[in-house]
Amino acid sequence: MSTYLTEVEDIFRDLFEREWYTNHGPLAQSFEQKLQNIFEVENVVCVVNADIALIMAMEALNLEKRYVLIVGSENLVIKRALHWARLQEEKNLNQCGLIVCCGIDNSEVHGAKLAASRQNCGWIMDCTKGISRDQLDSLVSYMVDDDQPPLMTVMGLHSGGVIDAHGSACILTRNDDLAETLRNIRSSYGVRSVVSVTKTANGRMSEAQAALGLLALNRLKIGVL
Amino acid sequence: MKKNTPKELALFGGKKMFEKPISTSNLYKPNLDDFLVLMQDALDISGRGKLVKTLEMELAAFHSVPHCITVCSGFWALVLSIKALALEGRNEVIMPSLTYRRLADVVAWAGLTPHFCEVDKGTLAISPATAKPHINANTALIIGVHPIINCCDARGLEELAKSEGIPILFDGVESVFETIGGQKVGSFGQAECFSFHASKLINGFEGGYITTHSDLLAERLRKLAWCEEEINSLFDGAIDIPLPAIHAAMALQGLREIDLQVQHNLSIYRHYQKRVKGQKYLELLDFDESEQTSFKNIVIKLGDDWPLSRDRTIKILNSEGILCRAYYSPPLHLRVTSYKTIRVALPFTEFASEIYLLMPCGYQVGINEVDEVMDFMDWIQVNAVEINKYFAGLS
Numbered sequence: 001m002s003t004y005l006t007e008v009e010d011i012f013r014d015l016f017e018r019e020w021y022t023n024h025g026p027l028a029q030s031f032e033q034k035l036q037n038i039f040e041v042e043n044v045v046c047v048v049n050a051d052i053a054l055i056m057a058m059e060a061l062n063l064e065k066r067y068v069l070i071v072g073s074e075n076l077v078i079k080r081a082l083h084w085a086r087l088q089e090e091k092n093l094n095q096c097g098l099i100v101c102c103g104i105d106n107s108e109v110h111g112a113k114l115a116a117s118r119q120n121c122g123w124i125m126d127c128t129k130g131i132s133r134d135q136l137d138s139l140v141s142y143m144v145d146d147d148q149p150p151l152m153t154v155m156g157l158h159s160g161g162v163i164d165a166h167g168s169a170c171i172l173t174r175n176d177d178l179a180e181t182l183r184n185i186r187s188s189y190g191v192r193s194v195v196s197v198t199k200t201a202n203g204r205m206s207e208a209q210a211a212l213g214l215l216a217l218n219r220l221k222i223g224v225l
Numbered sequence: 226m227k228k229n230t231p232k233e234l235a236l237f238g239g240k241k242m243f244e245k246p247i248s249t250s251n252l253y254k255p256n257l258d259d260f261l262v263l264m265q266d267a268l269d270i271s272g273r274g275k276l277v278k279t280l281e282m283e284l285a286a287f288h289s290v291p292h293c294i295t296v297c298s299g300f301w302a303l304v305l306s307i308k309a310l311a312l313e314g315r316n317e318v319i320m321p322s323l324t325y326r327r328l329a330d331v332v333a334w335a336g337l338t339p340h341f342c343e344v345d346k347g348t349l350a351i352s353p354a355t356a357k358p359h360i361n362a363n364t365a366l367i368i369g370v371h372p373i374i375n376c377c378d379a380r381g382l383e384e385l386a387k388s389e390g391i392p393i394l395f396d397g398v399e400s401v402f403e404t405i406g407g408q409k410v411g412s413f414g415q416a417e418c419f420s421f422h423a424s425k426l427i428n429g430f431e432g433g434y435i436t437t438h439s440d441l442l443a444e445r446l447r448k449l450a451w452c453e454e455e456i457n458s459l460f461d462g463a464i465d466i467p468l469p470a471i472h473a474a475m476a477l478q479g480l481r482e483i484d485l486q487v488q489h490n491l492s493i494y495r496h497y498q499k500r501v502k503g504q505k506y507l508e509l510l511d512f513d514e515s516e517q518t519s520f521k522n523i524v525i526k527l528g529d530d531w532p533l534s535r536d537r538t539i540k541i542l543n544s545e546g547i548l549c550r551a552y553y554s555p556p557l558h559l560r561v562t563s564y565k566t567i568r569v570a571l572p573f574t575e576f577a578s579e580i581y582l583l584m585p586c587g588y589q590v591g592i593n594e595v596d597e598v599m600d601f602m603d604w605i606q607v608n609a610v611e612i613n614k615y616f617a618g619l620s
Contacts (some may be wrong), residue, residue, distance in 0.1 A: 008268065009261055016257050019589060021423035021430050021475075048431055049297045051452075051465045076452070080463055084334070159270055166267075167297060167469035198563045199330040202300035206430035208471045 004219065011211045020207060024190030027210035034217055035170055038136070041143045043179030045171045046205040046213075047186060050128040050156040051080060053169035056201050057124055057152045058085035058098075060181045065097025065121075071112040072102030077128045099123035101150070104135050104142070113148045122151035128169060130161015133220065139172075149174055152182075157213055162220065165213025168205050228604060231612045236544040242601065243546030247594050250424030251521060251587040253486050255478040263474035273470035280468075280477045281434070287480065288411025290436045292443035295468035295476075296450050299398060299420025299433030300331060306416050306435050307335040307366060308462045309445050310392040315365035317567060321351040322558040323574045324370045325398070329557045333564040337365060340567040341558040344574055349552075349581075350377035353385040359567075360389050367393045369414065371400035373522045373552065373583065374510045379405050379413040386414070394418065401426040402487060402519035409517075411436040416446075421468075421476045424587075426486065426519050429476030432468045489588065490520035496592045497523050497584065500599040506531045506606055510581075523584040524552060532609030535579055537616060541605060547598055552581030 011027075020026065028046055035044040047053035058068075058081055067090035070078055078100055082089060090096050093115055101112035104127055116123040131139060143149055153172040157165035173179050183191045186203045233239035266272035277295055285293040296302045307318065318332045322341035329339040342359045345352035350372040360367075369382040379395060386393035395417040400410045411417050416437040421429025437443050452465035468476075479486070494512065501509040510524040527535055535551060542549045556578045558568040585598055605612065 005265070005268075008264070012261065012264065013257065016254055016260075019252055019254060021252065021428060023423070048469075049466050052298070052301065055464075077465070080452070080465070083462065084464060086336075166471045167467065196563075199333050200327055201330075201334070202298050202327065204431060206469075206472065208430045208475065209469060212471065 004215070007215055007218070008212070011215060012208075015207055015211055022204055022206045023187075024204065025207045025210070027207045027214060028190070028205050031165070031205075031210040031213045032170070034214065035172070038140075038217070039143050039172050040140055041172045041174055042176060043173050045173075045179060045182040045186060046157075046165075046210065047169045047171065047203040048205050048209065049167055049203070050154070050158065050169035051077060052201060052203045053171055054078065054081040054126065054128055054154045055084045056182055056185050056203055057154050057171050058082070058087055059198060059201065060178055060185055061098060061122070061151070062198060063087065063097040065095065067095045068098045068100055069093055069096040069115055069119075070100050070102060071115060072105070072108040075102045075126060078102065078126055093119050097121055101125045103127065103129075104131060104138055106138070109142060116148060123148075125150040125153040127153055127155040127161075130156040130158055130163070133162045136162065143172055143174065151175060151178065157209075163213060163216045165205070165209045165216060168209045168213065228601070231608055231615045234541060234544065234612070234615070235546075236541055237615055241544070241546045242597065246546040246548050247585040247590050247598075248548040249522065249550050249583040249586060251426055251428060251486070252423055253426070253428040253479055253482075253588045255428070255475070255482050259481075260474060260478045263478055264471065267470035267474040276470050276477070277468055277473045280473045280480070283477065283480055284434060285436065287409075288417075288436045289409045290412050290438055292437050292440070293434055294443060294446045294450060295432065295434045295473065296466045297432055297468050297472070298466060299418065299422060299425075300327060301464065301466050302418045302420075302433035302435050303328070303331045303394075303396065304334045305446060305449050305462070305464070306394050306418055307332060307337065307368070309442060309449060310394055310415050311335065311337055311365035312392065315363050317361070317363045318366045318368060319351075319356050319359050319364060320368040321355075321370050321574070322556040322568075322571050323349065323553045323577055324557065325396070326553070326557070328368070328370070328396070329560070329562060329566060333562070338565050338567060339557065340364070341569070341571060343571045344372075344577065345378070346573055348372060348375060348377055349577060351382070352378050353381040356382065357385060360391065364389070364391050367391055368396055369393055370396040371398075371403070371410065373399050374524050375513045375518070376400050376403050376405050376410060376516075379410070383414060398425060399522065402483065402517060402521075404517040407516070412438065415439060416442060421472060426521050427476050427479045427483070429468075429472045429479065432472045432476060434468075486588070487519050490586065492592065493586050493590055493595060494520040494523065496595045497599070500595065501525065507602065521586065523586045525582045525584055527580055527582060532606060533612065535582060538605065539582065541612070542598075542601075545601070547585055547601070549585065550583045552578065552583055554578040
């Protein structure tokens with residue numbers, strides 16, 4: 001049996017021993033903490049699925065201006081999320097309450113930051129398709145940049161990216177209030193304080209997804225303390 | 226661990242009875258070695274689709290329907306089904322208030338308005354008689370929710386919906402195993418929704434599924450929920466929420482062991498029956514044993530003579546690591562929401578939300594735990610006057 005399979009079996013034997021399968025268990029907590037360390041960000045909120053994560057991120061902002069400027073190439077994940085969050089794509093920057101940047105390319109990020117600055121609004125970085133190993137450092141640099149960091153980055157954690165936590169996703173944010181809103185939208189498990197949200201979305205990451213995510217980090221030798 | 230005086234209650238600083246809490250959740254643990262075999266398919270990208278397909282086929286056969294569509298969340302299974310079934314141009318969804326605490330949020334995500342109705346006094350569920358007065362020209366859908374114990378009158382609700390020309394969706398989350406008149410839950414209405422949350426009968430870590438007889442609805446739901454082909458993403462209301470294969474592996478193993486679970490649940494239920502028999506303070510809600518049932522949940526009604534409030538009783542039990550829960554309390558029509566709902570006074574729902582208690586059950590609970598809990602309930606009853614004095618001191 002391969003080393004990887006042995007590692008997987010071991011982590012699942014422990015999981016079964018603990019009998020804690022979801023609801024923000026110890027593996028989900030540990031995974032969030034490791035991602036926080038890797039991306040040098042104050043808050044990571046793990047979610048069961050990338051589409052749900054992006055919808056939650058848009059919902060959490062509770063925008064007054066319901067128009068969104070999309071920077072970068074067309075992205076159907078964003079279009080779907082806009083529909084569920086009852087937001088509308090708009091080309092005229094003056095009407096927008098949010099900028100969404102498709103991906104992590106420097107030119108797109110620059111464009112998103114410029115638009116956000118002009119409109120005096122926030123921007124979200126959409127990495128729901130996952131990121132490559134080469135892009136990890138770039139993501140860190142955008143998150144720690146004190147000059148207009150994204151309000152949130154939504155990153156897919158699936159086979160399309162370097163960290164595969166089986167179909168899941170995470171939301172990175174430096175904003176503690178926003179993080180707490182996201183935790184409350186996700187479910188009551190894992191909240192640090194109860195805050196009012198428009199509606200909840202049941203987006204819990206399972207302990208199985210977190211287990212596989214932790215092993216992915218180990219295999220990549222990233223985030224190993 | 227026996228308590229001698231109220232001072233020894235964990236709530237007042239004493240030692241907890243259960244260091245590892247016991248809960249009302251199923252938390253079924255399937256055979257690990259068999260799960261690990263299935264897990265190998267889940268780890269292989271090329272085997273993931275096959276695993277999910279196998280689960281869907283076995284679930285469809287289990288519920289006696291041609292179609293099962295799995296997704297990563299039971300909550301979103303409901304949202305998608307509502308979206309797919311609601312009549313266009315109408316915006317109200319008739320649903321019980323005495324139900325799952327997030328069901329109104331589910332309806333709001335679908336862009337519709339929850340319209341709450343009363344429950345039947347016998348079944349504690351929405352019924353044709355409780356739903357009918359709320360039907361109007363704006364009714365887009367009826368959600369028939371099966372209660373915690375036994376089932377709603379699914380056939381009656383189907384007839385009502387048909388006669389009114391309104392689609393009906395069933396929420397069968399608590400009734401995976403049950404039959405109604407010998408017909409499997411999962412095969413009623415336009416569609417039925419279920420959850421793989423670890424607390425449910427089939428533990429898939431997380432996830433959900435939809436069953437339906439309709440080829441057209443199944444095709445639409447698959448297009449809405451699986452956006453592998455980009456063209457499908459353009460459908461109004463699409464959301465890419467496939468069931469993770471690792472969750473499918475867990476659910477599949479649980480499904481294959483479902484008879485073992487039911488046997489275990491039956492032994493727990495029989496023991497509660499034995500302990501509650503003859504009690505004038507407590508009443509156990511009975512399963513209808515003329516039908517197939519999972520015996521999964523244990524619900525107790527606190528009698529008029531029970532000497533503590535239900536909420537105080539729960540507080541004491543919870544502090545001891547006995548994670549009892551109030552039965553759907555507060556009901557949804559009494560909750561504050563940021564979205565519109567249609568609510569009227571629902572006196573029986575409000576009454577029922579104050580008197581029932583979900584007791585520990587599921588895989589982690591055995592007969593010994595039932596005895597410990599019921600011995601403790603007896604002790605609470607005997608020492609209620611002293612306990613209430615302690616509470617008065619706290620306040």
